[in-house]
Amino acid sequence: MTLEKEQEYLQEIKRVIAEGPYDADWNSLSQFTVPEWFSKAKFGIFIHWGLYSIAAHNNEWYSRNMYIQEKEEWEYHRKMFGEHSKFGYKDFIPLFTAEKFDPDEWVKVFKEAGAKYIFPVAEHHDGFQMYRSDVSKYNAWDMGPGRDLLGELKDAAMKEKLVFCTSSHRAEHWFFMGHGKEFDSDIKEPLKRGDFYWPAMPEPDPQALQSEPYPTEEFLTDWLIRTCEIIDRYQPSLLYFDWWIQHEAFKEVLKKLTAYYYNRGEQWGKKVAICYKHDAMMFGSGIVEVERGALAEPKPFHWQTDTAIAKNSWCYTDTLEYKTSRQIICNFIEIISKNGNMLLNVGPKGDGEIPMEDRKILREIGDWMHKNEAAVFGSRPWRKTAEGSVRVSEGQFTDNEELPYTKEDIRFTANGDSIYAFVMNFPRDGQVTIQSLADSDDQNIPNFHGLIQKVSVLGFDTEVTYEKDAKGLHVRAEGVDTEYPVVFRIQVK
Numbered sequence: 001m002t003l004e005k006e007q008e009y010l011q012e013i014k015r016v017i018a019e020g021p022y023d024a025d026w027n028s029l030s031q032f033t034v035p036e037w038f039s040k041a042k043f044g045i046f047i048h049w050g051l052y053s054i055a056a057h058n059n060e061w062y063s064r065n066m067y068i069q070e071k072e073e074w075e076y077h078r079k080m081f082g083e084h085s086k087f088g089y090k091d092f093i094p095l096f097t098a099e100k101f102d103p104d105e106w107v108k109v110f111k112e113a114g115a116k117y118i119f120p121v122a123e124h125h126d127g128f129q130m131y132r133s134d135v136s137k138y139n140a141w142d143m144g145p146g147r148d149l150l151g152e153l154k155d156a157a158m159k160e161k162l163v164f165c166t167s168s169h170r171a172e173h174w175f176f177m178g179h180g181k182e183f184d185s186d187i188k189e190p191l192k193r194g195d196f197y198w199p200a201m202p203e204p205d206p207q208a209l210q211s212e213p214y215p216t217e218e219f220l221t222d223w224l225i226r227t228c229e230i231i232d233r234y235q236p237s238l239l240y241f242d243w244w245i246q247h248e249a250f251k252e253v254l255k256k257l258t259a260y261y262y263n264r265g266e267q268w269g270k271k272v273a274i275c276y277k278h279d280a281m282m283f284g285s286g287i288v289e290v291e292r293g294a295l296a297e298p299k300p301f302h303w304q305t306d307t308a309i310a311k312n313s314w315c316y317t318d319t320l321e322y323k324t325s326r327q328i329i330c331n332f333i334e335i336i337s338k339n340g341n342m343l344l345n346v347g348p349k350g351d352g353e354i355p356m357e358d359r360k361i362l363r364e365i366g367d368w369m370h371k372n373e374a375a376v377f378g379s380r381p382w383r384k385t386a387e388g389s390v391r392v393s394e395g396q397f398t399d400n401e402e403l404p405y406t407k408e409d410i411r412f413t414a415n416g417d418s419i420y421a422f423v424m425n426f427p428r429d430g431q432v433t434i435q436s437l438a439d440s441d442d443q444n445i446p447n448f449h450g451l452i453q454k455v456s457v458l459g460f461d462t463e464v465t466y467e468k469d470a471k472g473l474h475v476r477a478e479g480v481d482t483e484y485p486v487v488f489r490i491q492v493k
Helices: 003-019 036-041 072-081 089-095 103-112 149-159 170-176 178-182 217-234 248-268 325-336 356-371
Strands: 043-047 117-123 166-168 238-241 273-276 287-291 303-308 340-346 410-415 418-423 431-434 452-457 464-469 472-477 486-492
Touching (some): 117 149, 166 217, 325 410, 431 486, 452 464, 452 472
Parallel strands (some): 303 340
Antiparallel strands (some): 410 418, 418 486, 431 472, 464 472
């Protein structure tokens, strides 16, 4: 993008913000409301795919870690690809041809898993754009596969009526390649804007909100224009920003970007939203995001967990440790019972093929979703979220271990005329007591004081018998044999 074009674009951004209805301040942006479709959708697919999928080693931070001499990736890179001065990260670009990438087939797999929206990463920390761009030539249209990968995924999603969203992890590029300057590598000064590795600054304390070196106005302007280009070219229904966006340097430009995006949404005639972490935005101006974790109690606001099929990486690698489909489904139930959505990440191989283990897990999730969709999609938290002794831990990075659920551990949602009780570990004898539906001697504080019309079990053709007393609703469903959570539908008169 020429300097003249950049100035024109900045004026356009300024004009869209000025015309409103959203101004670039938290008081105005807090008038935002969560899109209705999001609160009903519950389940989306995140996609980490890029140059790091060619290296396919350890995780998606390979581009950073391969330049840190104390890291295992540094020695691995020298062994597999040669000296960093002769084969650097940029040299993966010609190897990234995406010869097996079939967007229609991807979307079919995701839809069959029960997903209602998809969230491919447009640009990760490494700085390679997975879309057609006028800002930099280091993108998938001008280099590598020679295809607008993001655009193709949007077209495929729209055909299957999945909501298209996307994310930018560009903020961390301020420092992500900086360690390559510490020894003889292909990252050398002078670096200028537009170069693949620019700016490659020294790495700050990632937890400090005012850490040095402070991002420059030049970098922040570049970030703004790149993100607005994604907004205008692909019109995503949601945007997601990763963790470093909470740094003080981004505060003003983030407010501008948010106002621009929300105003564009008004022009398009649809509600849009930004998903954010670490209080990067003022509460109420976007969707709260929890990475690989959950909120322990139900919230009066809609939120989202971003997590992954693999425990140890977001992208495809040669050392993936997979979660089980049961573990993912149990996490999902914990999330939706507390008014959240799950964004589940899949990491395709460098050539564009979805790995067989990912497919297997997605197929198993889909089988469960389709049996129990009445309890999931469009549901809300019930007046009581859970019973039993097992509870999830609040916060990030807490969902890698399977929890020791018993038949007493039950979670709830409500939808239409029914309360749905998810029995997290269904007993072989088919007998369950739901204490939250007990009769109460104290009519002032009953858990439930309504009339039950019918009790059935979703996904199984079996007769359900039940009776109710002061200890609970005693339900019996014979012939139900499954390792997955079982859902009772309690229809209310």
